[in-house]
Amino acid sequence: MSQKNMWEIEEACKGRGYRCICGVDEAGRGPLAGPVCAAAVVLPFGCEIPGLDDSKKLSDKRRRELFPIIQEKALGYAIAFADHKEIDDLNILQATFLAMERALRALPCQPDIALIDGNRSRDFGLETQTVVHGDSLSASIAAASILAKVTRDDYMMKMAETYPGYGFEIHKGYGTKAHYAALEAMGPCEIHRMTFLKKLYGNK
DSSP, X not given: OOTTGGGHHHHHHHHTTOOSEEEEEEEOSSOSBSOEEEEEEEOOTTOOOTTOOOGGGSOHHHHHHHHHHHHHHOSEEEEEEEOHHHHHHHOXXXXXXXXXXXXXXXXXXXXXXXXXXXXXXXXXXXXXXXXXXXHHHOHHHHHHHHHHHHHHHHHHHHHHHHSTTSOHHHHTTOOXXXXXHHHHHHOOOTTBOGGGOHHHHTTO
């Protein structure tokens, strides 16, 4: 998608009178282990970041190239987590909202509206608009998706050193065959989401 098209949603918000428009996205809703990570990003309206797109469509190398560019160009950004215990206590949707709320609260600037990737939101104390496939349609959300993805990947690579043998450095906690094999051999570690492992371990 062209840079011009990536700004159509923000353009519509601007037409409705919003001036400080924030994109919000998460990474890590699906894994069996580790936190969910959310990022909130306010970009200068219409700024060009070549190659900006949904983080899932980009290579790890390209995401890491864009990461500092987004940080440098953003008017404000923040990244926050909800950990495995919060995911188990709250459920993954509410934990995702918690991480998003933490990121929004940590922004150095107060947005007029937050564009939330997906079709569900909650009261974050400001105007919100959900955008299905927003990480492919909105420059602000795409930027947030990259910051969240790279940050969470880096965290899981550190966890691979703390909890060796699970392959976190490769699959980042997702339910691959290798991950399930490691669980079978070693059992869960401290950062596994037990609510995601009920079929393996019941209600332990």
